[in-house]
Amino acid sequence: xxxxxxxxxxxxxxxxxxxxxxxxxxxxxxxxxxGPTLYSEPHMGNMRTFINFDMIYRYLLKLGYQxxxxxxxxxAGHITNSTGDDVDSIGKVARLEQxxxxxxxxxxxxxFQELQRIYNMLPPNIEPTATGHIxxxxxxxEQIIENGFAYVVNGSVYFDVRAYSEKFxxxxxxxxKVDELAxxxxxxxAQDEKRFFADFALWKKANPDDMQIWRSPWGNGNPxxxxxxxxxxxKYLGSQFDIHGGGLDLKFPHHExxxxxxxxxxxxxxxxxxxxxxxxNVNGQKMSKSxxxxxxxxxxxxxxxxxxxxxxxxxxxxxxxxxxxxRSTLDFTSDSLNAAEKGFTRLSEAIDKLEKLPTVETSxxxxxxxxxxxxxxxxxxxxxxxxxxxIFEAVKYINSIxxxxxxxxxxxxxxxxxxxxxxxxxxxxxxxxxxxxxxKLAPVMDLVLDIRKTARExxxxxxxxxxxxGLAAAGxxxxxxxxxxxxx
RNA sequence: GGUUUUGUGGCCGAGCGGCUAGGCAGCGGUCUGCAAAACCGUCUACAGCGGUUCGAAUCCGCUCGAAACCUCCA
Numbered sequence: 001x002x003x004x005x006x007x008x009x010x011x012x013x014x015x016x017x018x019x020x021x022x023x024x025x026x027x028x029x030x031x032x033x034x035g036p037t038l039y040s041e042p043h044m045g046n047m048r049t050f051i052n053f054d055m056i057y058r059y060l061l062k063l064g065y066q067x068x069x070x071x072x073x074x075x076a077g078h079i080t081n082s083t084g085d086d087v088d089s090i091g092k093v094a095r096l097e098q099x100x101x102x103x104x105x106x107x108x109x110x111x112f113q114e115l116q117r118i119y120n121m122l123p124p125n126i127e128p129t130a131t132g133h134i135x136x137x138x139x140x141x142e143q144i145i146e147n148g149f150a151y152v153v154n155g156s157v158y159f160d161v162r163a164y165s166e167k168f169x170x171x172x173x174x175x176x177k178v179d180e181l182a183x184x185x186x187x188x189x190a191q192d193e194k195r196f197f198a199d200f201a202l203w204k205k206a207n208p209d210d211m212q213i214w215r216s217p218w219g220n221g222n223p224x225x226x227x228x229x230x231x232x233x234x235k236y237l238g239s240q241f242d243i244h245g246g247g248l249d250l251k252f253p254h255h256e257x258x259x260x261x262x263x264x265x266x267x268x269x270x271x272x273x274x275x276x277x278x279x280x281n282v283n284g285q286k287m288s289k290s291x292x293x294x295x296x297x298x299x300x301x302x303x304x305x306x307x308x309x310x311x312x313x314x315x316x317x318x319x320x321x322x323x324x325x326x327r328s329t330l331d332f333t334s335d336s337l338n339a340a341e342k343g344f345t346r347l348s349e350a351i352d353k354l355e356k357l358p359t360v361e362t363s364x365x366x367x368x369x370x371x372x373x374x375x376x377x378x379x380x381x382x383x384x385x386x387x388x389x390x391i392f393e394a395v396k397y398i399n400s401i402x403x404x405x406x407x408x409x410x411x412x413x414x415x416x417x418x419x420x421x422x423x424x425x426x427x428x429x430x431x432x433x434x435x436x437x438x439x440k441l442a443p444v445m446d447l448v449l450d451i452r453k454t455a456r457e458x459x460x461x462x463x464x465x466x467x468x469x470g471l472a473a474a475g476x477x478x479x480x481x482x483x484x485x486x487x488x
Numbered sequence: 489g490g491u492u493u494u495g496u497g498g499c500c501g502a503g504c505g506g507c508u509a510g511g512c513a514g515c516g517g518u519c520u521g522c523a524a525a526a527c528c529g530u531c532u533a534c535a536g537c538g539g540u541u542c543g544a545a546u547c548c549g550c551u552c553g554a555a556a557c558c559u560c561c562a
Contacts, residue, residue, distance in 0.1 A: 037562040074562055175491055201560050253559050336500040339512035385502050389510035479525050
């Protein structure tokens, strides 16, 4: 009952069910996550996806798996919008940016690495780029053509969905049926070269305004926008690996087409478990520039977005995200973030208390059960909100011990301390600012608080409050507890 | 229109057939020189209408509302 379990169930988007996680190779996990496109700075919604998969990665590590985590960087593909009628100013701006595509890639790559640090994300084992794998993409396209699931038209290569559907099931992930797709009233572009409207490009003949062009057996051009993931995932993880993740918005067509490409070239679905992270809303709506609720991950930390009237620490953002399940939409509002801020403070203060807790012979609570509840929550499809709920039960217990209303044994304290900090730091990826262990500040604070203590003993409230107010102005909060005064 | 989801208390969010979610806010206490924190107690829920069931927020149907995707855009 209170046994710690490392059983893990994962909701598989492919089957629509929670399934027991059994890696293809014992103790090893191959995980591929669709990464950012470096033609703009990822917004907060993109970051939620990456942070959620960071949490998933961290829990897999916590369970002792040897994880190979691959997340691509999209720095190539179709960057043109050759509609021919970009007379509006937005089109002109886009055109300008295209001219500088390489610069933009460098710029946003640096930016993205910085964001990963700010939000305390573990780096993947490999971050391959699309432009570094053009040859692999070409080889897979050749294989698909050879297998009869793609055709060449005028320097471009298209995936043949109808031919594919005779042998495989197109739409297996998204639930779309080829026949139903066919009934759609969507009108095709007049210049369309595709045999069937559901066909998609594997290789696209170069346009005159393309800045990045590669040679191929079919002439100069660009790879299609799904093929890079197929090329890089199979190269680094093999034709079949354990987990493929990404944002929910990538489910169709991107992931659906990845499956088609993998089946069409290698004959199998690339991933055993497909995982999709849900979207982030702001003030009840999808983030959108026109709605005025759009902001960047750095802006919210720096307080430079007009959406919120104060900055929020990366820890608070992460904490807030961890309070929602990765498969649910999450709404960011000032109220929800303020609540998260206070909740996170409560959590970190309890963890600070851990090392000073008094121990006795017996514990008044079943610590083993508390710790088991942590694993159980995460084992149920990475249910971080339940984990946090259970952690807050532990927080209450810790505070009670600190107040003398509950007890804990030495062995239990060690267990609780180790596991709690591990789940908070290693799994949820939160970091605690331990001001009280600051080597330079600590002796000063000891001195100051000692003076204040003397003043309080003499009932010299003026001096005592002056010290407290002065420290508060410097950002240091003083709290008078039963066991003495603490600060943070 | 199609596919996939979704609608929980003042706010954010779990639960998904019977058992307290949790955080924040509110109210009443305890503690405290005051403050803060903490602790104890407590109040607001499951969109609506039917159905299945001994029993439904949880399953099914309908109505109303919301979201993502629907192909060259990661």
